[in-house]
Amino acid sequence: MNPINGMMDFIRQSPTAFHAVANLQEMLKGQGFRPLNECEPWKLVPGGRYYVTRNQSSLIAFRVPEGEFDHFQLVASHSDSPCFKLKPSAGRDANGYALLNVEKYGGMIMQTWFDRPLSIAGRAVVRTEEGIGTRLVCFDREMALIPNLPIHFNRAVNDGVKLNPQVDMLPVIGAAGTDYKALVAEALGVDDADILGCDLYLVNRDEPRLWGASGEYVAAPRLDDLECAYASVRALLEAKPSNHVDMACVFDNEEVGSGTRQGADSTFLSEVMRRIVAALDGNGQALETTLARSMMLSADNAHGVHPTHPEKYDENNRVALNGGVVVKFNAAQKYTSDGVSQAVFEEICRRAGVPVQRFANRSDIPGGSTLGNIANTHASMITVDIGLAQLSMHSANESAGAHDLAHMISAMRAFYEAEVCVMGDGMIRIRG
Numbered sequence: 001m002n003p004i005n006g007m008m009d010f011i012r013q014s015p016t017a018f019h020a021v022a023n024l025q026e027m028l029k030g031q032g033f034r035p036l037n038e039c040e041p042w043k044l045v046p047g048g049r050y051y052v053t054r055n056q057s058s059l060i061a062f063r064v065p066e067g068e069f070d071h072f073q074l075v076a077s078h079s080d081s082p083c084f085k086l087k088p089s090a091g092r093d094a095n096g097y098a099l100l101n102v103e104k105y106g107g108m109i110m111q112t113w114f115d116r117p118l119s120i121a122g123r124a125v126v127r128t129e130e131g132i133g134t135r136l137v138c139f140d141r142e143m144a145l146i147p148n149l150p151i152h153f154n155r156a157v158n159d160g161v162k163l164n165p166q167v168d169m170l171p172v173i174g175a176a177g178t179d180y181k182a183l184v185a186e187a188l189g190v191d192d193a194d195i196l197g198c199d200l201y202l203v204n205r206d207e208p209r210l211w212g213a214s215g216e217y218v219a220a221p222r223l224d225d226l227e228c229a230y231a232s233v234r235a236l237l238e239a240k241p242s243n244h245v246d247m248a249c250v251f252d253n254e255e256v257g258s259g260t261r262q263g264a265d266s267t268f269l270s271e272v273m274r275r276i277v278a279a280l281d282g283n284g285q286a287l288e289t290t291l292a293r294s295m296m297l298s299a300d301n302a303h304g305v306h307p308t309h310p311e312k313y314d315e316n317n318r319v320a321l322n323g324g325v326v327v328k329f330n331a332a333q334k335y336t337s338d339g340v341s342q343a344v345f346e347e348i349c350r351r352a353g354v355p356v357q358r359f360a361n362r363s364d365i366p367g368g369s370t371l372g373n374i375a376n377t378h379a380s381m382i383t384v385d386i387g388l389a390q391l392s393m394h395s396a397n398e399s400a401g402a403h404d405l406a407h408m409i410s411a412m413r414a415f416y417e418a419e420v421c422v423m424g425d426g427m428i429r430i431r432g
């Protein structure tokens with residue numbers, strides 16, 4: 001069965017990183033994964049399956065093998081996408097409307113946020129009888145819209161317009177006097193006064209859908225990077241048991257540089273690894289040898305060639321939608337891939353029958369970056385940067401190949417099932 005429908009449901013139900021992590025937990029719990037609490041000591045058992053979250057917006061799920069293990073094989077992706085965040089005091093009336101004062105979260109194509117149905121989602125921090133607790137917020141209806149100026153007042157609109165997020169990107173949420181905080185309180189069934197804090201975002205309400213003459217493409221908000229996040233957890237759930245610790249890591253805050261308590265540039269991954277090794281260390285092996293033998297796939301979507309702007313892409317190293325899993329390269333190592341990690345990953349894909357294509361930017365275009373090299377500064381191991389080709393990266397509505405998700409899940413599953421044995425520097429054997 002094509003997994004694309006499951007992914008479209010997942011994206012529909014995951015307007016923010018908080019919701020994405022909550023939904024991934026549901027997938028994991030359904031398959032016997034048990035929650036761990038970072039605030040308590042861990043007791044892990046051979047054959048156990050676990051997950052842990054940080055800030056409710058990052059998640060690490062892992063499987064422990066039945067026997068002794070000597071390394072990790074993990075996939076890292078991100079849970080966040082560019083959007084607008086409500087400021088702490090966001091309500092403002094103007095010209096008969098109630099507006100929300102928002103600021104940019106990440107680098108989106110701002111013009112794609114005009115004139116489309118939007119809503120508010122995130123989390124509220126509420127006073128309860130047990131103490132301060134958090135509640136997810138999601139209005140499952142159209143709540144807001146950012147109106148364009150008419151072309152008659154903006155004749156140059158099709159020649160490129162400079163947008164000021166402080167002025168141009170404020171959504172209307174109703175007639176003057178509409179109080180968004182009262183709406184949040186009502187939706188949660190709590191008193192206004194009991195809402196002590198909020199992390200709320202403006203979210204695109206577009207439905208994920210297939211398009212193209214034979215439905216060969218998928219359009220959805222937040223494909224970058226919920227597509228890879230979904231694929232990594234799905235592959236972990238489908239993979240046969242192995243002799244190493246398999247992990248799916250989904251980090252928040254990639255779109256703003258990863259430098260947060262729960263981002264890839266934090267201690268989250270390294271501390272989880274240290275605790276796993278400590279809890280299961282039957283033969284005195286140290287974290288250092290375990291890490292040296294480990295391998296990571298850093299999975300974040302890639303730029304598929306644009307239909308009418310091929311000149312923006314390198315002639316030899318451009319990738320196509322529905323062309324298979326993309327391996328990403330950059331000489332300055334914004335992508336972690338090198339000859340060794342490429343060889344291991346592509347060999348696993350070859351054995352699994354998964355098509356692979358290679359991407360590098362034009363030498364005169366700097367391109368983007370991702371989280372693999374950042375995570376490596378805390379937990380260093382052989383890493384390859386991969387992704388799926390998509391169009392319109394950081395648009396409110398992105399498009400990818402409808403057949404590629406299955407390729408990615410197959411590749412990740414094959415990676416989890418293969419035994420990557422790092423024998424020494426530059427010496428690797430692949431079993432299985």
Ligand code: ZN
Nearest residue numbers: 224225300301
């Ligand atoms: Zn991304």
